[in-house]
Amino acid sequence: MAEVSLEIDAPIDAVWAVLADGWSYAGWVVGASHIRDVDTGWPAPGRRIHHSVGPWPMTIEDTTEVVRCEPNRLLELDARLWPVGAARITFTLTARSESLTEVRMGERAVRGPTTLMPNAVQDAMLVPRNRETLQRLRALAKGRLSTP
Template sequence: MSRTVKLFRCSPEQIFKVLSDGWSYASWVVGASRIRDVDSTWPAKDSQIHHSVGSWPILLNDTTTVAAIDAPHSLTLRARAWPFGEAEVVIECEPEGPGVTRVTMVEHPEGGPAKLLPPPLTDPVLHARNSEALRRLAYLAERGGHATSRSSAE
């Protein structure tokens, strides 16, 4: 089980604005290369994002499903990327003060080859990937959910 934590300079509601936009998934999830479809009920429980993993010419089509949601506090996803496997990913948002949110991402392999490997082998890889995912998510959330909304001062 990999646990990654990052402080965001925004509210939990701003983070959930990005998480609630299933079409933004490939912008912040490391490994997701494109979104093929998003259920109209996203991010309701059992709704899905249909995504692809990899790059051309080898793209694997799969899904991510909402297992539980308590917006704007937590989102639990069941992410699939077969033949690599699947994982439960929990994203928790806890206010730390005015305009600051502690975001914790916990990933646990649930099936496939990754589940067979011992945590000392998988955790460093998952932590590195999830650190980058949280960096990307912060970039979107802190700028109002749009990667193109950077101010001219930056």
């Protein structure tokens, strides 16, 4: 499993607010280019974000579904990108203080051709992408603190 972590200078509820806002997904997930719809009740288990991935006009339309949700603590997603495959992505939040949150992001291929790639190759592809994803998540969480 490709795993990265980042400490974010924001309270856990500010970080969670970004994760819980399905419409913000394309703003912090590297590769997501457009949100077409978000199921009512996101991020409850079974709810989906309907997204496009990749540069226009070569986008792939698919969905990401919530597998498990523990508000302010954990969000587990099944991210689909057919025909490439699907990945299980887990975000774990830990409050380090009232104003500092550690976010751990783990990702692994679970279906499709990408599961045939050795773990070292998956890690080499996913770790830099996921580091950038967490940097973008941090920017949005901190931005919410400065918005009145």
